[in-house]
Amino acid sequence: MEPSSPDAPRFPFRRERPFDPPLRYAEARAAGPLSPVTLWNGRRAWLVTRHEEIRAVLTDDRRFSGAMAHPDFPTVTEARVTVDRNERAFVGMDHPEHDRYRRMFTREFSVRRMLALKPRIEAIAAGSIDEFVAHGPPADLAATLAVKFPSVVMSELVGSPYEDHRFIIDCAVGRHGLTQTPAEALEKARALAAYFRRLIDAKEAAPGDDLTSRVIESHVKPGLLSRDDFAEIGAMVLRAGHDTTTNMIGMGMLLVLRDDSLRRRLVAHPDSVDAAVEELLRYVTPVQFSPRRVALEDVEIGGVTVRKGEGLFLLLASANRDERVFAAPDRLDFARDASEHLTFGYGIHQCLGQTLARYELQVIYPALLRRLPGLRLAAPLEEIRFKDDMQIYGVHNLPVAW
Amino acid sequence: MKVHVDQKRCIGSGQCARTVPEVFDQRDEDGIVCLRTAQPDDRLAPAVRKAARHCPSQAIRIEEP
Numbered sequence: 001m002e003p004s005s006p007d008a009p010r011f012p013f014r015r016e017r018p019f020d021p022p023l024r025y026a027e028a029r030a031a032g033p034l035s036p037v038t039l040w041n042g043r044r045a046w047l048v049t050r051h052e053e054i055r056a057v058l059t060d061d062r063r064f065s066g067a068m069a070h071p072d073f074p075t076v077t078e079a080r081v082t083v084d085r086n087e088r089a090f091v092g093m094d095h096p097e098h099d100r101y102r103r104m105f106t107r108e109f110s111v112r113r114m115l116a117l118k119p120r121i122e123a124i125a126a127g128s129i130d131e132f133v134a135h136g137p138p139a140d141l142a143a144t145l146a147v148k149f150p151s152v153v154m155s156e157l158v159g160s161p162y163e164d165h166r167f168i169i170d171c172a173v174g175r176h177g178l179t180q181t182p183a184e185a186l187e188k189a190r191a192l193a194a195y196f197r198r199l200i201d202a203k204e205a206a207p208g209d210d211l212t213s214r215v216i217e218s219h220v221k222p223g224l225l226s227r228d229d230f231a232e233i234g235a236m237v238l239r240a241g242h243d244t245t246t247n248m249i250g251m252g253m254l255l256v257l258r259d260d261s262l263r264r265r266l267v268a269h270p271d272s273v274d275a276a277v278e279e280l281l282r283y284v285t286p287v288q289f290s291p292r293r294v295a296l297e298d299v300e301i302g303g304v305t306v307r308k309g310e311g312l313f314l315l316l317a318s319a320n321r322d323e324r325v326f327a328a329p330d331r332l333d334f335a336r337d338a339s340e341h342l343t344f345g346y347g348i349h350q351c352l353g354q355t356l357a358r359y360e361l362q363v364i365y366p367a368l369l370r371r372l373p374g375l376r377l378a379a380p381l382e383e384i385r386f387k388d389d390m391q392i393y394g395v396h397n398l399p400v401a402w
Numbered sequence: 403m404k405v406h407v408d409q410k411r412c413i414g415s416g417q418c419a420r421t422v423p424e425v426f427d428q429r430d431e432d433g434i435v436c437l438r439t440a441q442p443d444d445r446l447a448p449a450v451r452k453a454a455r456h457c458p459s460q461a462i463r464i465e466e467p
Contacts, residue, residue, distance in 0.1 A: 059460055099413060106414030106433030111423070114416075339456065348413050350458035355416050 008044055011037035011313070012076050012178075012289060018386045019255070020330055021285070025049055025318040033302035037313075045074040045311040046304075049318040051325045051342065053301055057293055058314055058347035061095050064293035066349055068092030074311025076289045076391070082182035083175055083189055088232035095348055101233065104219045105352060108157075108211045114355040117157070118363070124152045125363045129371050138378050142398035146249035147242075149364055153356070154241040158234070159210025160199055165242065168192065172239040176391045189235070196234035200227050211237075241353055245360050247286040247387070247394025252365060254384065254398055255280065255332060257377050265334050267369050276334040277361045282341035283332045285317040286392045291345050316342045374402040403447050404465040405454075407435045411461035418453040418462060425450055426462075435461060 013022035025047075028035040033053040034046045048054050057064050067073070068084035069092065075081045084092065090101035107113065128149040132139060139145075151165035160168070174180060174188030199212055200220070207213035212234065219225040256262045266276055291314045295306045306312065319342045321329040326336070344351035351357070369375065378401040385396040405425060407418075414433035418426035425442045426435055442450055454462040 059458075102413055103432045103434065106416075107428070107431065108433075109416070110414065110428040110433040111416040111419040112428065339452070346458050348459055350413070350415050352415075355420060 008036040008038045011039060011045070011047065015386070015388060018381070018384070019283070019332075021315075021317040021321060025315060026321065029318060029322060032304065034304045034306070034312075039074060039311075040077060041075075043074070043311070045313060046306055047318075048301075048312050048314050049322075051319040051322040051340070054314045054316070054319045054342060055346050057301070057312060058291060058345065058349075060299075061348065063296055063299050064312070065094050065296050066092070066098075066291065066293055067094050070294050072294045072309045072311060074292050074294065074313060077178055077180075079177075079180045079182045079185035080391075082186045086186060086189060088193075088229065089236035090233065091236055091349060098348060101225075101229070102348075102352065104215060104225055105211075105233065105237070108214070109352050109354075109356060111355050114359055117356070118359050120156065121153055121359055121363050122367070124156070125149055125360075125367045128152060129368055132368075133371065137401040139400055140397050141253055141400045142246075142250040142395050145364075145368070146246045146253070146398070149249065150245040150360060151242055153360060154238065157211055157241075157356075158199075158238065159203060159208050159212045160196075160238065164195070167195065168238050169242050169246075171195070171235075172243040173390070175239065176243065178389050178391060192235040192238060193231045196238065197227065197231035199234065200230055237353070240351070241356070243392050244286055245357050247392055248280065248284060248357070248361055249364055250395040250398050251284045251286070251393070252280045252361065253368070253400075254377070254395055255283070256365065256369070257375065257400070259332075262332070262334055263369055266366050267373075270366065272334060273362050273366055274358075275337070277358060277365070278341060279332065279334050279336060279338040280361070280365075281343040281358075282320045282326070282338040284393070285320050285341075285343050286394055287316055287343070287345075288391050288393050289313060290391070291316075291347075291349060316345065372402045375400055376402065403442060403444070403450065403467065405437060405440050405442060405450060406463040406465070407437055408461040408463070409434050409436070411459045413459045413461075415458050417456050417458065421453040421456065422446055422449045426453060 013024050015022050028049040033050050037047055039045055068087045090098045132145040155162040171188045171192035175185050203212045293312045295308055295310050297308050299306045325340050344354040379399040387394045412435045419428050427438050429436050454464050
């Protein structure tokens with residue numbers, strides 16, 4: 001193994017402060033568009049840290065591949081290599097194969113479909129908050145409401161029984177961690193795909209008004225999508241829908257409860273909720289080590305040559321703090337236009353469920369704050385455990401009272 | 403302003419339809435972009451430019467007069 005060196009430090013870095021990405025990201029942005037790092041296996045890779053270059057790489061499908069099966073695809077852990085090699089959903093594919101599969105699912109997440117779902121999202125939020133209030137105070141918001149609300153939304157959308165959400169989250173977390181062995185991570189990935197394969201069988205026997213039943217009808221039965229391929233895609237959708245929104249709810253509420261002016265703005269100005277959610281998405285950026293690419297040929301970026309076969313990490317959290325795009329980027333400011341943020345990624349792999357995620361967050365933050373005007377943190381910051389051990393950042397616990 | 407969309411490049415993120423629903427829509431069958439109007443009102447021009455800039459697959463092209 002090649003040792004790490006000062007000119008190519010070991011990646012990933014640890015955060016120095018819970019609400020900011022590692023300080024090395026800002027240093028890297030100042031030094032140049034690309035920074036070399038050393039990975040767990042001694043391999044070199046590039047960090048892309050500026051907004052403009054991240055957008056450029058993510059839209060250059062001809063010279064950069066997102067194929068997770070590529071032998072040179074860069075990884076943050078040994079377990080991730082195994083997970084990547086076994087990824088069968090379109091998140092790990094390049095154009096045009098990716099587009100063929102993605103298009104089977106885009107209408108399920110279209111803006112119109114999500115708008116039609118919004119009243120139901122509001123009702124689920126109200127019900128989840130009722131239950132949260134009935135059980136407290138005190139309460140651990142991260143373990144209760146932040147999990148429950150997106151889980152119920154996803155179970156209704158996909159048609160998976162709500163009781164299964166613990167299993168689904170366990171599979172997602174077991175695959176997204178930074179500490180699992182390759183065998184553990186693979187087992188969690190396989191278990192969720194097997195679960196979705198059984199769900200497909202159940203929905204074929206007894207269809208419902210849900211994504212799974214609709215895709216069976218439109219794509220599986222006509223022979224356009226195999227049941228096994230659908231199972232892999234379904235597992236991806238479940239993982240993405242459960243884990244990410246949960247982390248945005250926990251981190252978002254922690255930030256808002258620490259600052260009365262932010263809280264007042266969310267409660268008193270319904271018109272500014274959408275902008276506030278975009279700013280929280282920018283500031284938090286839960287996805288830490290994706291997207292990634294591998295160069296298919298030698299490419300020059302800002303005077304640096306990336307060689308064919310070299311890996312790149314497109315650091316969204318760094319793009320979202322880029323001084324060139326956002327003034328005073330480390331300040332959480334609900335009055336700013338944060339719409340340039342790249343929290344959902346960019347290019348053909350940009351998040352399929354982003355409109356759903358936005359609506360969930362636009363509903364849950366103000367609903368909770370209005371229902372519980374006395375909601376407050378019930379522990380000092382030192383007692384909050386941040387997810388430095390995960391590939392999706394957030395909080396493990398959030399003690400609150402009212 | 404004249405708006406062009408490339409339905410082959412579009413990946414159905416829906417960001418344009420969310421930003422300027424007066425101009426952009428998504429096809430029922432597959433969520434791919436379609437236009438409500440190719441020649442939007444001047445007052446929508448800034449939002450259309452924003453939608454084009456934010457399109458993740460760069461499937462929106464604008465012809466400015």
